[in-house]
Amino acid sequence: MNLSDSFEKIPVQIFKSPSEGSISTAHEIAALIKEKQSRNENCVLGLATGSTPIKVYDELVRLHKEDGLSFKNVITFNLDEYYPIVKDSPNSYWYFMHKHLFNHVDINPENIHIPNGEWKKENIRKRCEEYENEIEAAGGIDLQLLGIGGNGHIGFNEPGSSLLSKTRLLVLENSTRIANSRDFLNLNQVPKLAVSMGLSTILKAKKIVLLAWGNKAQIVAKAVEGNITDQIPASYLQQHNDCTFVLDEIAASELNAF
Numbered sequence: 001m002n003l004s005d006s007f008e009k010i011p012v013q014i015f016k017s018p019s020e021g022s023i024s025t026a027h028e029i030a031a032l033i034k035e036k037q038s039r040n041e042n043c044v045l046g047l048a049t050g051s052t053p054i055k056v057y058d059e060l061v062r063l064h065k066e067d068g069l070s071f072k073n074v075i076t077f078n079l080d081e082y083y084p085i086v087k088d089s090p091n092s093y094w095y096f097m098h099k100h101l102f103n104h105v106d107i108n109p110e111n112i113h114i115p116n117g118e119w120k121k122e123n124i125r126k127r128c129e130e131y132e133n134e135i136e137a138a139g140g141i142d143l144q145l146l147g148i149g150g151n152g153h154i155g156f157n158e159p160g161s162s163l164l165s166k167t168r169l170l171v172l173e174n175s176t177r178i179a180n181s182r183d184f185l186n187l188n189q190v191p192k193l194a195v196s197m198g199l200s201t202i203l204k205a206k207k208i209v210l211l212a213w214g215n216k217a218q219i220v221a222k223a224v225e226g227n228i229t230d231q232i233p234a235s236y237l238q239q240h241n242d243c244t245f246v247l248d249e250i251a252a253s254e255l256n257a258f
């Protein structure tokens with residue numbers, strides 16, 4: 001169901017299952033990569049981690065292996081990374097991205113950009129500035145994939161983040177650490193800090209696709225239908241002119257239109 005013409009402040013596409021929404025999103029990304037290839041251009045993707053986008057990556061890998069989709073013209077920038085964390089940790093987003101996508105496609109490793117959990121603390125400000133500059137030098141992000149935290153965060157931009165925020169070191173909310181502790185041995189192992197693209201970085205992307213499945217219904221409704229507020233960072237996406245929320249029926253269930 002496509003509710004792009006309805007009264008939501010952000011267009012939503014609703015699918016029967018996460019699988020259908022993921023496959024549709026992967027095909028949209030593949031179409032963009034190919035369109036750019038046909039024009040001899042790079043395709044700059046902003047990528048997300050978490051459980052939500054895994055099936056999108058599975059489908060992109062399948063399209064590479066079975067349909068010959070090439071990633072040679074793809075440049076990627078990941079949203080965020082825990083801090084500090086070593087790349088080889090199974091909990092790093094570096095590890096996640098290689099496990100789910102990069103190890104299985106023909107992307108040039110030099111085209112992969114992920115905030116580095118091993119950056120020296122005294123250099124972080126400079127490294128974050130460089131990250132912003134690298135995005136600009138690549139021509140800006142063509143398509144930014146997002147998930148959403150239960151508290152409305154995008155990337156690791158927690159409630160209270162400024163609309164003007166750029167890539168930076170920030171403190172994670174306890175609710176985020178508790179939610180993400182399912183991937184760690186226990187809560188104490190979850191880093192207290194992270195490096196994340198800022199809200200202004202995300203909003204500069206030419207196109208944004210936010211995915212949400214299952215138990216995200218309440219926060220999705222607030223982001224799509226509520227007022228813009230720094231207490232729900234995803235609500236700032238209402239200000240973007242090409243942002244779509246891709247939802248399954250459960251995540252859409254609190255929307256008025258649904």
Ligand code: GLP
Pocket residue numbers: 048049050051052053079080146147148149150154155156176180
């Ligand atoms: C993490 C990531 C976010 C992600 C969110 C939701 O905190 N930094 O980018 O959107 O979790 O995670 P999940 O997709 O597992 O629900």
